[in-house]
Amino acid sequence: MKGKKTGMVVFLAFLACCLGLFMGDIALADDAVVKVGVAMDQTGPVSIEGRKGLTAWKWYEEYINEEQGGWKDASGNTVKLEVLEGDTGFKPDKTMSLYKKFKGEGAVAIATVGSVEVAAIRSRALKDKIPLSTNSGALIYPLPSPCFGHWPDYTACSAAAIDYIKEKWEKSNSPWTKKRRPRMVFMGPEAYPSWQACITPEVMRYAKLHGVDVVGKPFIPIHPIDVKSQILSAKAAGADFVYTGIVVSQGGAVVRDVYDLGLKGDPTEEEGKIEVIGMFPMSALEMIKLAGGRPEAVSGMRIIGSHAYIWENAPTLELIRKYAKKHGQEELLDHNYVHEWYNAMRTGEAIRLALKKVSGEKLQGGHVWDAFLTIKDFDTGGIVPSKVSFSEEKRVGLEKVRVDKIVGDKGKLELVTYTEYKMLAPMYTKEYAETHGKKSIYSMKSLELLDLDVGDVGYETIKE
Numbered sequence: 001m002k003g004k005k006t007g008m009v010v011f012l013a014f015l016a017c018c019l020g021l022f023m024g025d026i027a028l029a030d031d032a033v034v035k036v037g038v039a040m041d042q043t044g045p046v047s048i049e050g051r052k053g054l055t056a057w058k059w060y061e062e063y064i065n066e067e068q069g070g071w072k073d074a075s076g077n078t079v080k081l082e083v084l085e086g087d088t089g090f091k092p093d094k095t096m097s098l099y100k101k102f103k104g105e106g107a108v109a110i111a112t113v114g115s116v117e118v119a120a121i122r123s124r125a126l127k128d129k130i131p132l133s134t135n136s137g138a139l140i141y142p143l144p145s146p147c148f149g150h151w152p153d154y155t156a157c158s159a160a161a162i163d164y165i166k167e168k169w170e171k172s173n174s175p176w177t178k179k180r181r182p183r184m185v186f187m188g189p190e191a192y193p194s195w196q197a198c199i200t201p202e203v204m205r206y207a208k209l210h211g212v213d214v215v216g217k218p219f220i221p222i223h224p225i226d227v228k229s230q231i232l233s234a235k236a237a238g239a240d241f242v243y244t245g246i247v248v249s250q251g252g253a254v255v256r257d258v259y260d261l262g263l264k265g266d267p268t269e270e271e272g273k274i275e276v277i278g279m280f281p282m283s284a285l286e287m288i289k290l291a292g293g294r295p296e297a298v299s300g301m302r303i304i305g306s307h308a309y310i311w312e313n314a315p316t317l318e319l320i321r322k323y324a325k326k327h328g329q330e331e332l333l334d335h336n337y338v339h340e341w342y343n344a345m346r347t348g349e350a351i352r353l354a355l356k357k358v359s360g361e362k363l364q365g366g367h368v369w370d371a372f373l374t375i376k377d378f379d380t381g382g383i384v385p386s387k388v389s390f391s392e393e394k395r396v397g398l399e400k401v402r403v404d405k406i407v408g409d410k411g412k413l414e415l416v417t418y419t420e421y422k423m424l425a426p427m428y429t430k431e432y433a434e435t436h437g438k439k440s441i442y443s444m445k446s447l448e449l450l451d452l453d454v455g456d457v458g459y460e461t462i463k464e
Contacts, residue, residue: 031070032077032360034351036344037084037102039121040113044090045222046247048286052332053113053135053340057083059323060344071352071360079360081348088112092120099124108354108368109347113340115139115193122146130365131372133347135281135339137305138197140395142429142441148350148372149396150307150342150384151280154197154246155424157305158186159206159449160401161243161277163419164302166210169240172268182267183213184241185234187227187254190219194246198279201464202424205450215239224253231257235274240267245279245304252282252290259297280305283334284411295409302416303404307383309413310338314382316345334411342383346390346397349378385418393427393443422449430459 038057041050061083064070070080084107086098095112099121102110109131112118115138122139125132125146134140137151152160162184169182184207188195199217207214215237218230231254234242244254255276258264265273278287278301291297308314310321310333320341324330347368354363354371377387378397388397400418407414426441433441439454440447441461447454452462 032073032079032363033082034071034079034355034360034363035082035084035102035105035107036347036351037086037098037105037107037110039086039088039095039098039102039110039117041090041117042087044088045249046090046114048248048283049135049281049336050088050090050113052334052336053111053343054085055327055329056320056337056340057085057111057344059320059327059337060341060348063319063323064348071355073355073360073363074357075359077360079355079363081351088114088117090114090116092116095120096124103128103130108351108363108365109133111340111343111347112136115197118147119193128365129369131347131350131369133343133350133372135343136194137396138194141423142426143393143395143432144429145395146369147395148346148390150339150346150398151396152305152398152401152421153396153423153425154194154279155200155203156401156422157245157279158198158203158243159422159424160304160403160419161241161279162203162207162210162212163422164277164304164403165212165241168268169211174268174271176271177268181211181213182240183215183238184243185216185218185237185239186214187216187218187220187230187234187242187244189222189247189250192222192246197425198243198245200425201462202446202450204464205462206422206424209451220250220254222247223249226257227253228257228261231261231263231274235263239274241275241277243277243279245282248282248286248290251278252287255287255298255301256291259291259294264297275302277302277304279303281335281339283336284406284413285334286411288409288411295411298406298411299408301406303406303413304401306335306402306404306413307338307342309404309415310334311412312382316341316381316383319381335413338383342380345380345383346372346375346378346388349375396423424449426461433459 064081070078088095095117111133113135115136118139132147137154140147140149244251263274287298350372354367375390403416404413427443428441
């Protein structure tokens with residue numbers, strides 16, 4: 001009898017152990033999953049940015065789920081991240097199809113890399129109350145908006161470029177700089193929302209107010225083969241500076257052809273030379289490749305509006321490099337990994353905050369949207385210099401615009417300075433402004449920067 005009892009005890013212990021393992025598997029399988037749709041170009045004109053951006057999101061997914069163990073929801077349950085992916089081809093119709101697919105699969109946020117994608121789904125996301133966490137600095141405003149960004153508004157970048165030109169010209173002792181105003185040309189892709197946002201009437205007014213003559217705004221293809229004719233036209237117009245962006249295939253061609261024409265130089269030291277100023281997110285590494293591997297073509301170039309350089313010593317940058325090394329992609333590292341890791345970071349922070357109030361199974365886009373608006377003093381771990389906060393009106397978590405210089409043969413970005421963040425574009429739609437008691441579609445700060453009074457503009461945009 002004693003042997004039977006002993007055998008029964010052993011059997012029950014074994015059964016309990018198996019049941020525990022089985023229930024553990026069930027618990028693991030039952031971890032709630034929060035889905036974020038990453039709608040980025042993988043095959044089109046911004047596929048460099050899109051492919052690297054998606055990779056950064058996948059690394060972040062791995063980091064959250066494996067290294068951090070996911071998040072905890074309001075019930076104390078573990079919630080994991082699932083990244084949904086798809087190729088937009090940088091086309092509006094494909095982007096909308098992806099949006100509908102992601103929404104149908106339960107995505108609580110959508111991440112995009114370009115303004116074409118934002119333009120395609122902005123109104124639908126606003127209606128559905130699904131937050132768009134975007135790499136683009138265009139179309140975040142006017143309010144109401146579903147967008148939460150991390151780059152400066154593109155009018156702020158244009159203002160920073162104008163400020164750089166003005167200051168450099170004033171500091172020069174060359175005789176021609178004392179006799180005339182500096183002249184600049186804006187050269188970018190046609191029918192591209194991001195570039196249209198760089199050359200608004202507000203930007204043209206700001207340039208005029210600050211003593212910089214805009215002598216041209218020629219368009220070039222987003223994927224050009226040769227832009228020498230446009231550069232020679234800018235030269236004929238007397239341009240001292242060319243401001244270009246946003247896609248590396250297009251901006252890089254400008255840099256390459258200015259160099260090939262023998263025009264690259266400092267116009268405050270050599271009259272007749274042209275200095276190219278670039279706008280993020282043009283990768284210095286990719287521009288060197290486009291210039292046939294010649295770092296001298298891009299060396300010394302100023303880049304407006306970037307974040308911390310990938311090889312700087314900062315906690316988040318070290319973390320990104322760790323995952324790049326793990327996956328054998330260190331040689332490919334550039335800012336595209338940084339901006340999308342940051343995109344994932346702030347989306348992850350919104351999800352974490354939302355899960356404090358709701359269970360993972362019940363989490364919806366509206367919860368994440370509302371949580372985005374409560375992000376306060378978020379530490380990016382060195383990606384941007386100050387802590388980041390969002391609100392209904394503050395949709396870009398920046399206080400300063402960074403200006404870098406490209407140095408060395410590896411496309412290193414070296415910090416030159418931080419300048420004041422000067423958004424010039426309208427902040428509100430007319431309907432939003434009237435409903436919320438605003439006297440203008442422009443913020444009071446923008447009106448001050450443009451030397452305008454509320455009575456000058458009211459609810460209308462200014463004319464060039």
